[in-house]
Amino acid sequence: MNFGLNLIQEQKLIMTQEMQMSVKLLQMSAYELGQYVNKEMQENPVLEEKDLQNTRSNSNEANDYKEAKDYKEIIKYLEKDDYKVKNHSSKAENEEVSPFYYIAQEKSLKDYLMEQIGELTEKPEILDICKYMVENLDTKGYLSAELSDICKELRISNEVAEDALKILQSLDPQGIGARNLKECLKIQLYNLGNNDENIYKIIEEYLELLAENKYNVIAKELKITITHVQKYVDIIKTLEPKPSRGFYTGETVKYIVPDAYINKINDQYFISMNEDVLPKLNINSLYKEIINSGKDAEAVEYVKDKINSAMFLIKSIEQRKNTVYRVLEEILEVQKEYFDDGDQYLKPMTLKRIANNLEMHESTISRAIREKYVSVNSGKIIKIKDLFTNGITSVIGGEDISTINIKSAIKEMVDHEEQKKPLSDQIISNRLNIEGMNISRRTVAKYREELGIKSSSKRKRF
Known part of the structure; x- marks a missing residue:
């Protein structure tokens, strides 16, 4: 063993703090992002909500700030655009009171x-x-x-x-x-x-057998007919296993806020981002005096640091919006028939396909669609992730069939089956194969479980 000093040259990709924050913002839902921005506005005195009369876009501001190397130049942009400190008291007088203000607190x-x-x-x-x-x-x-x-x-x-x-x-x-x-x-x-x-005895001793649909065992133990057991089970199923259901129990409510709206106008779809999700951010012009005076060097450095942080947040939010918009645009191109005619026309679509079309990485697409929703014409809220499905190639016609359509076919068969003789997974598989959906019995069982449908033995009624 000897000690030595070596010089090695190598390339590495290191995630800077700003890159990490940008990735974090991209994968936030609209509600989470709103909470984060409000928290940043409380912690960063330079950030404020933008005057609605101002017409400049966030993207232009971010670019202007990025190009301005001198912080006094930033002040010029603020003065040029006539940024004004908002008079909150005057706004409060003219502001309409939300009807939600009068809604009574939910009774626990x-x-x-x-x-x-x-x-x-x-x-x-x-x-x-x-x-x-x-x-x-x-x-x-x-x-x-x-x-x-x-x-x-x-x-x-x-x-x-x-x-x-x-x-x-x-x-x-x-x-x-x-x-x-x-x-x-x-x-x-x-x-x-x-x-x-008998019904009390079933609850006390045979609840597990009831869940497994083993009515014949219960009937034998109680020395009654299977039909009588089934009648008892029907009564038990009407009871409420969770008495608190319907009441507020203090559990956190998760709100769904659409990131975008997809509207059809004259046979053409238009995507509009939800601008009401976040407050319009701006750099507070009051801090221009600190930069211009330059008397307190420590204060100037503090303000510069906060302005850098604010500019990066504005730029990252705009970048997030653009990424989500591009992804939605590509999805709309692939799934136009789905938006026109409904679920049965949903095509198989993978992250890889969208990533290749947009020349992005799959992980970026995954983050861009995480916990994000869109509102369509009818007011229906769709989770973007639900539009991504795998598929199988149909024997008839050779076209790809979405797994959602296969699951829908399985559910329809089960809904219309004879309850005394429910369809087994093998019979469902055979029927789907005849319709051109070439899937095995094990795949049917997997999709059935994902749909929350019990096996044929547990669905049987006597």
Whole structure:
């Protein structure tokens, strides 16, 4: 082993911080980008919302800023375009009040239960225990805490806790306060006045067999007919396994905001980007005084750094918009028949095909369509990623058939099958092959599972 000093020359592609941020912005959804921009506006004092009267585009601003090497030149652009500091007070007076301002806050499940508890005439001590239990409900509406733990924490007897739990479980919605699925279903049956021992026994002992459609085993164990078992199962299927359904439980709501609109005018499609997603960004002209004066060198450096950051954000947003627009333009070229006539005309389309046509990398296309939506003429919101599907070559005609169309054919067969004798995967495969869709039984099983359709044995009715 010896020590030595060597000089090596090599080429490397290093992702700069700006490149990483550009990639991050590209893959953000419209809602996520809006949140990010609002956060940047709070943290970067140089950024402000642009005056709506200003007609210059963000792309022109970004180019002007990029070309201006002297920061005092940037100030000239700001003065030339007559950027003005917005008078927020005057705007607030003339601004229309959104009707959403008057919408009442969504009532939560806990609020709904607390209101009911407040109307009861039980002892205050018991009602307080009920309220404590309400605070321990999970998102399904089940009591997540053990009754023994509640007794220890509140220093109460098990009998008192049981009484409070019974009161909680008597409230609306039915099944609330249950400690598991079986108890939830039993509470609902009891409230419906159903006293049949067999149905309670099915829930307690044979719920797993019920899920697997093994009615014959249940019938043999209970010594009843399969038809009777099926009637019990039909009743159980009407019960609610998640009592909190329909109530606000505090879970985050994910909003869908379309990035673009595709409208058909005179047999021609037009793509328009959603400009309302983001505020129009601008460099605050108040900071020109700091650059022009140059008295405080530290302050000038700080402002320069913030202006650089603001300019890059404006440029990246414009770049993101252009990329998404180009991708949509290419998709529209390929899927025109789909937009004209509906889902059955969706053609197989891959990321590679679009990437090759646009001379981009597949990863760029993947990021450009991630969590992005478009609104079409009818007001229908489409997830862009759903337009990308693989396909198989049809035996008849030799054209590619989209997997979505194959799944649609499978679903239609299952919807119209004889319930007493459901179609097996092999029979579905044979029928699809006759129609020119050459797929195997295993592929049928895969697509069926993706559609959430059970196997033929579990779909059978007696």
